[in-house]
Amino acid sequence: xxxxxxxxxxxxxxxxxxxxxxxxxxxxxxxxxxxxxxxxxxxxxxxxxxxxxxxxxxxxxxxxxxxxxxxxxxxxxxxxxxxxxxxxxxxxxxxxxxxxxxxxxxxxxxxxxxxxxxxxxxxxxxxxxxxxxxxxxxxxxxxxxxxxxxxxxxxxxxxxxxxxxxxxxxxxxxxxxxxxxxxxxxxxxxxxxxxxxxxxxxxxxxxxxxxxxxxxxxxxxxxxxxxxxxxxxxxxxxxxxxxxxxxxxxxxxxx
Numbered sequence: 001x002x003x004x005x006x007x008x009x010x011x012x013x014x015x016x017x018x019x020x021x022x023x024x025x026x027x028x029x030x031x032x033x034x035x036x037x038x039x040x041x042x043x044x045x046x047x048x049x050x051x052x053x054x055x056x057x058x059x060x061x062x063x064x065x066x067x068x069x070x071x072x073x074x075x076x077x078x079x080x081x082x083x084x085x086x087x088x089x090x091x092x093x094x095x096x097x098x099x100x101x102x103x104x105x106x107x108x109x110x111x112x113x114x115x116x117x118x119x120x121x122x123x124x125x126x127x128x129x130x131x132x133x134x135x136x137x138x139x140x141x142x143x144x145x146x147x148x149x150x151x152x153x154x155x156x157x158x159x160x161x162x163x164x165x166x167x168x169x170x171x172x173x174x175x176x177x178x179x180x181x182x183x184x185x186x187x188x189x190x191x192x193x194x195x196x197x198x199x200x201x202x203x204x205x206x207x208x209x210x211x212x213x214x215x216x217x218x219x220x221x222x223x224x225x226x227x228x229x230x231x232x233x234x235x236x237x238x239x240x241x242x243x244x245x246x247x248x249x250x251x252x253x254x255x
Contacts, residue, residue, distance in 0.1 A: 010066075014073050014155045015054055016047045021077020022146055025085050028130060028139055046146070054150050076254060079164075080145065083171055083247040084138070087239045090178025091129040095122030097183040100223045102189040125182065128229070132236045141244055152251035164253045171246040177237055187229045189220050212246035 019042045024030050029042070099121035133139065199214040 004161055005191045011051065011054070011155075012047060015050050016043055017070055017140070018077040018149070018155075019043050019046045021074045021079075021148060022081045023077075024113075024141070025078055026139075026142055027081075027084050027088050027133055029142070030081060030085075046143070050147065050150070054155060069156050071158065073155065075160060076153060076158045076251075077146075079250050079254075080142075080149065080247045083250065084142065084166070084240065084243045086172055086175045086246075087178055087236070087243050088126060088129055088133075090175045090239075091125040091182060091236075093175065093179030094182035095119060095125035097179065098125075098186045098221065098225070101186055102218050118249030121126045125219065128232060129236055131231050133240065135233075136237055136240065138240045141240075145244060145247060149251055152248075153254050158254050160254060164250060167246070167250055167253055171243075171250075172240070174239075174246070175229040181235070182232070185224050186221050190212075190217050193217055193220055 020039075022029070023039050023043055029039070096119050099119035102121060193213065193216060197216075
């Protein structure tokens with residue numbers, strides 16, 4: 001009776017660790033503003049649904065064996081959640097860059113997720129990405145991905161080799177690419193304005209070109225932002241699909 005009970009507890013622990021790792025970093029679900037009790041209840045509910053269909057291999061009930069087993073499941077869940085979180089961090093980075101060009105670098109608010117000062121435009125970018133995330137039902141893709149992960153990598157068989165870490169760092173590089181792609185139109189328009197103001201200042205020193213550049217930069221920046229925001233849903237949808245592909249590659253490498 002005792003070995004059976006131990007296997008039941010081990011199965012519940014293993015499933016909840018993988019799901020709980022996802023809950024820690026996944027967008028929206030892992031948001032710091034969601035109370036811990038709700039996350040814990042959601043994790044237990046998913047664990048209860050997966051318990052009848054997920055098998056657990058025999059594991060040596062030693063401290064080292066259980067520790068390796070638990071570590072592998074928790075890290076795998078964290079890696080899946082991070083792949084999508086990279087897209088949100090890229091959007092936040094784009095907002096920081098754009099806010100600096102808008103002369104908003106001193107206008108910050110407290111981000112409840114990180115408890116640090118965050119530029120206003122970064123919050124706008126992050127909230128817009130979250131709205132697209134929910135509108136496209138990407139959170140459902142994420143939950144289906146967790147269920148499929150038990151087929152790709154059965155419990156207790158996660159193998160974190162060097163290619164897995166290399167793939168995770170390569171995916172993290174997508175954060176910078178997403179940020180630059182979103183911020184490029186604003187960067188280009190404001191840089192062109194700065195160059196034009198520089199030429200005007202040299203050509204006519206008596207003109208207050210420098211003083212006019214700040215309101216003009218904000219005006220042009222807002223105009224470009226209002227035009228480019230229309231293509232964000234398509235762009236972010238493609239990025240979310242790429243992030244799901246990143247998590248799938250990680251699962252293949254962890255087999």
